[in-house]
Amino acid sequence: MDDSSTAVDSHSHLAPPEPVIDLRGVIKRFGPVTALDGLDLSVKAGEIHGFLGPNGAGKSTTIRLLLGLQRANAGRLCLFGRDPWRDAVALHRRLAYVPGEVTLWPTLTGGQAIDTLLGLRNVKQAPRRAELLERFALDPTRYCRSYSKGNRQKVALVAALAADVDLLVLDEPTSGLDPLMEEVFQQCVAEAAARGTTVLLSSHILAEVEKLAHRVTLIRAGRAVQTGALDDLLRSAGLGDLTAPPSLESVFLSHYATPGVP
Amino acid sequence: MYLYFTARALGGVYSDQAARETYAALNRIALTEHLFNGPGYGVDTLGGIVVYEAGGYVLPVVALLGVFLVVRHTRAAEDSGLAELTGATAVARRAPLGAALLLAAFSGLLVGLTAAGALLLQSAATGGLLPVAGCCAYGLGVALAVAQFAVVAAVAAQWADHARVANGLGGVAVGLAYLARAVADVRDEPWALATPLGWLQGLRPFAGEQWGWTALALVWLGVWAGAAFWLGARRDLGAGLRRPRTGPATAPAAWGRPLGLTWRLGRLTIACWAAGLFVFGLALGAVADGVMPYAASWDADVEAWLGGDRTAGFFGLCAVVFGVLSACAGLGLVFRARAEETAGRLEHVLAGPLGRRRWGGAQVAVALAGVAASLLAAGLGLACGRRWSMNDGQTWETLGAVAAHLPAAAAVTTLATLLVAAWPRWAPAVWGYVAWSLAVPLVGTLLRLPGWAQDLSVFNHTPVIPLSDGNQPGWALTALAALAALLLATAAVAWRHRDLPGTARSQPRVPGK
Numbered sequence: 001m002d003d004s005s006t007a008v009d010s011h012s013h014l015a016p017p018e019p020v021i022d023l024r025g026v027i028k029r030f031g032p033v034t035a036l037d038g039l040d041l042s043v044k045a046g047e048i049h050g051f052l053g054p055n056g057a058g059k060s061t062t063i064r065l066l067l068g069l070q071r072a073n074a075g076r077l078c079l080f081g082r083d084p085w086r087d088a089v090a091l092h093r094r095l096a097y098v099p100g101e102v103t104l105w106p107t108l109t110g111g112q113a114i115d116t117l118l119g120l121r122n123v124k125q126a127p128r129r130a131e132l133l134e135r136f137a138l139d140p141t142r143y144c145r146s147y148s149k150g151n152r153q154k155v156a157l158v159a160a161l162a163a164d165v166d167l168l169v170l171d172e173p174t175s176g177l178d179p180l181m182e183e184v185f186q187q188c189v190a191e192a193a194a195r196g197t198t199v200l201l202s203s204h205i206l207a208e209v210e211k212l213a214h215r216v217t218l219i220r221a222g223r224a225v226q227t228g229a230l231d232d233l234l235r236s237a238g239l240g241d242l243t244a245p246p247s248l249e250s251v252f253l254s255h256y257a258t259p260g261v262p
Numbered sequence: 263m264y265l266y267f268t269a270r271a272l273g274g275v276y277s278d279q280a281a282r283e284t285y286a287a288l289n290r291i292a293l294t295e296h297l298f299n300g301p302g303y304g305v306d307t308l309g310g311i312v313v314y315e316a317g318g319y320v321l322p323v324v325a326l327l328g329v330f331l332v333v334r335h336t337r338a339a340e341d342s343g344l345a346e347l348t349g350a351t352a353v354a355r356r357a358p359l360g361a362a363l364l365l366a367a368f369s370g371l372l373v374g375l376t377a378a379g380a381l382l383l384q385s386a387a388t389g390g391l392l393p394v395a396g397c398c399a400y401g402l403g404v405a406l407a408v409a410q411f412a413v414v415a416a417v418a419a420q421w422a423d424h425a426r427v428a429n430g431l432g433g434v435a436v437g438l439a440y441l442a443r444a445v446a447d448v449r450d451e452p453w454a455l456a457t458p459l460g461w462l463q464g465l466r467p468f469a470g471e472q473w474g475w476t477a478l479a480l481v482w483l484g485v486w487a488g489a490a491f492w493l494g495a496r497r498d499l500g501a502g503l504r505r506p507r508t509g510p511a512t513a514p515a516a517w518g519r520p521l522g523l524t525w526r527l528g529r530l531t532i533a534c535w536a537a538g539l540f541v542f543g544l545a546l547g548a549v550a551d552g553v554m555p556y557a558a559s560w561d562a563d564v565e566a567w568l569g570g571d572r573t574a575g576f577f578g579l580c581a582v583v584f585g586v587l588s589a590c591a592g593l594g595l596v597f598r599a600r601a602e603e604t605a606g607r608l609e610h611v612l613a614g615p616l617g618r619r620r621w622g623g624a625q626v627a628v629a630l631a632g633v634a635a636s637l638l639a640a641g642l643g644l645a646c647g648r649r650w651s652m653n654d655g656q657t658w659e660t661l662g663a664v665a666a667h668l669p670a671a672a673a674v675t676t677l678a679t680l681l682v683a684a685w686p687r688w689a690p691a692v693w694g695y696v697a698w699s700l701a702v703p704l705v706g707t708l709l710r711l712p713g714w715a716q717d718l719s720v721f722n723h724t725p726v727i728p729l730s731d732g733n734q735p736g737w738a739l740t741a742l743a744a745l746a747a748l749l750l751a752t753a754a755v756a757w758r759h760r761d762l763p764g765t766a767r768s769q770p771r772v773p774g775k
Contacts, residue, residue, distance in 0.1 A: 093615040097613035099609060112512065
């Protein structure tokens with residue numbers, strides 16, 4: 001955890017960095033349902049930001065707003081200082097996205113799907129493609145319709161990680177991966193962060209976030225309930241309960257285990 | 263539940279049809295009808311006419327029902343993993359196939375009984391004009407049509423490694439059977455009775471029933487069902503007999519562009535439509551010479567239906583049908599684009615530096631290319647067939663008459679585009695409009711539909727070629743093209759402002775909507 005906090009510190013030496021992602025009081029409604037209810041989220045350049053919350057808390061909706069796929073009803077949204085809805089195409093040159101539930105073209109092979117996704121991102125050179133295929137043990141000659149969920153996830157991960165970007169948006173990227181592949185994934189994300197890539201990591205897997213993230217935001221019912229550096233969060237949780245070692249799980253459960261208490 | 267409604271709808275069609283026939287003339291017979299409907303036994307009785315008018319269409323449709331039913335409960339269940347879940351319980355390996363076939367048999371029986379029942383009801387209403395034996399024979403034929411192709415689909419489901427492939431194979435089997443019967447009937451060949459749909463019509467409901475054909479059908483059922491079980495015992499769950507193939511590990515650069523990718527995903531569909539419509543056109547053109555001698559027996563209704571010149575009328579009718587069918591090809595491609603959205607792939611793709619309109623434009627371009635390709639292929643087939651059978655020097659005119667429907671077909675395609683772009687939930691309604699557009703030329707005049715109702719179909723506004731004097735084709739076609747462009751422009755605006763995915767998988771379900 002020490003090396004991760006220094007990573008954050010090294011950035012604070014620079015001129016006051018503008019946050020890569022900056023959401024203030026964002027509201028998104030679907031008919032009578034309010035998916036996001038005044039969400040605040042700030043992700044600094046170069047950090048791995050864990051984005052945590054139970055199912056239906058609004059994580060995927062937030063990501064769709066950030067990608068300009070949906071439009072917020074109210075609030076301020078900034079991605080690299082620009083409007084994600086209006087400047088979607090220009091902003092998307094700087095990011096790569098891994099959806100939570102990857103569906104691929106059934107009649108294409110895995111390798112073809114990777115090349116297609118890279119091509120649609122205007123990536124000409126994908127220096128890490130072959131290396132990543134090997135690390136994730138993915139056979140690129142098989143047709144996508146015969147892939148398991150984990151293999152489809154790997155295709156999206158290879159396509160996202162093969163070329164350099166400024167921002168990685170990962171929506172529960174490891175669902176369906178086995179523990180070995182999850183380990184590979186964590187190495188890859190850590191390497192990306194070392195190259196200076198900012199990462200928004202939405203996840204259920206607390207151990208993964210605890211291992212990777214510099215800062216975390218916990219959301220519940222479309223609102224951020226806690227945000228801050230991971231170490232601070234753990235320290236504050238540890239004060240309350242001296243019998244158990246402080247863990248992200250205890251922080252998480254303190255927010256969600258007792259309904260009605262924010 | 264689904265079957266109940268299907269059957270009820272069928273019943274509705276029958277009573278309608280029967281009522282209609284009593285007041286329409288009794289002796290309308292044309293060879294084109296032989297093509298679509300079959301030989302027509304006992305068309306001098308009400309029962310014969312009902313069977314003839316409705317029967318020819320019903321058999322292949324219920325046959326497809328049998329195909330989809332079996333594939334859904336065998337191969338599709340394996341694809342989705344459901345079969346693995348049930349297979350792990352105390353259920354025998356061959357049980358799912360047996361259950362699917364039983365279900366198909368039961369559905370066939372139900373549809374057959376409903377068909378027979380509807381005819382009997384109608385008979386009671388019209389004072390016993392439809393003999394009981396005929397009603398039963400027709401019901402039997404319908405039930406056997408479901409079963410005969412259900413067993414074919416069962417074999418396809420063992421061979422194929424994916425539900426879509428199995429459905430496609432089953433559909434091709436039905437199409438081939440229908441085509442074989444159609445060609446044989448038009449040429450008045452006795453081997454029409456040797457085709458799976460032909461021997462069902464050989465049961466001759468209302469025309470001296472020949473029950474012996476049932477035995478042949480039962481032999482067919484036994485052979486195919488046996489083959490399905492035999493093959494089923496020789497493969498793994500979730501895998502077909504066809505080994506899963508591997509393919510190239512890299513993609514050409516063109517697929518990294520929206521147009522290239524859309525073309526790659528749609529090209530097989532387009533090729534199938536074009537090839538199918540070319541064969542269909544060729545068949546219609548080739549039998550055209552046989553249609554004309556029957557013209558003497560047509561009555562005033564048919565006269566009005568085809569217009570003054572029978573040859574031109576026949577080809578004009580073919581042209582409209584091809585126009586509508588090519589619009590169906592376009593619709594299929596537009597709904598494929600919608601499927602990219604509902605499957606979640608669109609989100610993934612649009613997270614790249616790719617504008618929505620550029621993606622949407624590629625979809626529309628490929629859909630319209632598909633419309634044009636299928637329409638031209640159909641026109642080419644019809645023209646070649648005409649040249650072969652009639653050789654009346656009208657080859658290019660025939661092609662032109664079919665191609666003239668391009669703006670109308672494009673307008674329907676862009677209507678579907680607008681619906682998908684703005685109100686995706688309502689988009690499937692466009693199929694209803696297409697069905698209407700097909701009904702207008704086929705039965706519009708016969709049913710004496712009011713002019714405005716017929717004019718709702720855009721295909722009614724395409725000028726008929728060859729042009730009569732003073733008939734200016736230009737502005738009607740321009741107007742249709744302008745309509746298509748307007749629909750497209752509206753779609754482009756709506757598309758830019760919609761949330762994606764609209765009515766998404768993971769969005770909260772809105773109650774009361």
